[in-house]
Amino acid sequence: MTLTPTRPAWPGLDTVPGGARTAVSARVARGLYRSAVRRLGLPDDAVTIHRPDEFFARLGRDGLIGFGEAYLTGAWDAEDLTGFLTALASHVADLVPGPLQRLRPLVLRGTPSHHRPSQDHTRELIAHHYDLSNDLFRLFLDESMTYSSALFDGTTDLHEAQLRKIDRLLDATGVGAGTRVLEIGTGWGELAIRAAGRGATVRSITLSTEQQALARGRIAAAGLADRVDVELCDYRDVTGSYDAVLSVEMVEAVGWEYWTTYFRTLDRVLAPGGRVGLQAILMPHDRMLATRGSYTWINKYVFPGGFLPSAQAIDEITGRHTSLRVVDRLAFGADYAETLRRWDDAFLARREDVLALGFDETFLRMWHFYLCYSRAGFASGYLDVQQLTLAREA
Structure with a gap:
């Protein structure tokens, strides 16, 4: 589109x-x-x-x-x-x-009331970032249109590394022929495409109308429209029972006030014997506690309502409020620093194309600062990204 x-x-x-x-x-x-x-x-x-x-x-x-x-x-x-x-x-x-x-x-x-990701505000907050322009994201993402950390693991090719990240999450949750998959946060459809390519049936939910449109088009082009349904739906409203629940860099947009609701939702819709696969950006627990409720530059200009959890916070919330437990984790923060470097280089190289889309010089500086700011967090070790596999206690 x-x-x-x-x-x-x-x-x-x-x-x-x-x-x-x-x-x-x-x-x-x-x-x-x-x-x-x-x-x-x-x-x-x-x-x-x-x-x-x-x-x-x-x-x-x-x-x-x-x-x-x-x-x-x-x-x-x-x-x-x-x-x-x-x-x-x-x-x-x-x-x-x-x-x-x-x-x-x-x-x-503190965080303005209209930036709190309640059900009344979440769609507007998601649209602020993800509905900017599909064409903008095409300029700096790889051909899979994957907007989350790649997993390089020896490869130097960004596209291959993005597919490796997705496949590892599908493997960890046992996605294959006949698997019923729920994806919370569609992105532009690559995870759903690869899950359906394994023979799974996929329900993917998003609050971005532009992502929904492009994801549906990409899924149809892959010949998988009969296996994947992409809906506009808040995670709190999802129903059904699924063998695998997948969510890639979505928990960061939930807001700390709603983490318990989010993880209870995962627990509620996971079928017996099923697994949850998350990819999450994490911050140190002490800094999370110190900055909770604050209003940041990233909130104001890039991700309104967003806040990063810590690994400890996820463990504590799932332990107290759900039957889910983390059974496997992979940390690869350095890979995110490299992913962001690739995105920033591609963005800067397409400067004139960004301007041609109708964005201005201030937007160019804003987006470059956002990518460098994020990369610095991972390069310094202050931030991490992990793939977490959760299952019910035996």
């Missing part, structure tokens, strides 16, 4: 924060930034601050949201953006002194 995207609005970026409060917070931010750069041992030319007054005003007033917004406006640049962000991510827990960290709830904004 070819879309004509609505050009994103950038409210607030054309106005630099001002006033007495900003002046004070900017002075604090300037001192904290200089101290952090010294402690990290970064070279003087690691970052070029073009407009210092704006940079520190945004950083002081809005923290990491302001830091990212100052990049969007061009107030600062870094020749090696990922390298700079990786250095910051490596010390994210101690960049700000402990006494000041305790003031975080008083200074930073």
Whole structure:
């Protein structure tokens, strides 16, 4: 499907924060930034601050949201953006002194009510990202249109690595001829195609109308429309009984308030003897607790309502509220850093094509920052991605 995207609005970026409060917070931010750069041992030319007054005003007033917004406006640049962000991510827990960290709830904004992924808001939140333009995602994804971490495991080919990731999850959950599969979060259909190619029948649910349309087209082109049904459906409303329940990088969009509901849903629809296969981006448990309920640059510009769980949180929720237990896990965070590098290189190489779709220069900087920001999390080891297999206790 070819879309004509609505050009994103950038409210607030054309106005630099001002006033007495900003002046004070900017002075604090300037001192904290200089101290952090010294402690990290970064070279003087690691970052070029073009407009210092704006940079520190945004950083002081809005923290990491302001830091990212100052990049969007061009107030600062870094020749090696990922390298700079990786250095910051490596010390994210101690960049700000402990006494000041305790003031975080008083200074930073919490998640706006319309960004909470309740049933009333979830479709709108999903559309913010996934309905941007199928053609945009085609520009930087591989031909499988897979928008999650690849599993390289010795290969250097991104497409092969994406298929390897999917096949490992299908193998772990025993998907084969006659298997009844539920997929929560369709993407653009590759997992459903490969499951149906094994002889499974697949019900795949999504809240993205554009993903649904393209996935249905790809499934039909593969000659598998009789085996796969792609529906617009909230995970909370799913019914039926399935031998395998699969969900790739979906739990991150659920919201921490709804993790229990999500895992109870998996438990409810899993048939006796069945298995759940998840791929999840994870953060350290202590940082998850410290940042829960916060409003981040990623929330504002990329994934509204999203929040990453920890491995411990998944274990605790499934242990307390479901009959499911993690029986196998594979961690491959370094592969996500490489996947994101491939996506960013492809995105930058198609700059003119992105502009031709109707996106602007600010969007180019925003998307590049998002990919580098994410890559830095995995390259530093702060973030991980894991495939988890869950089954009921014997």
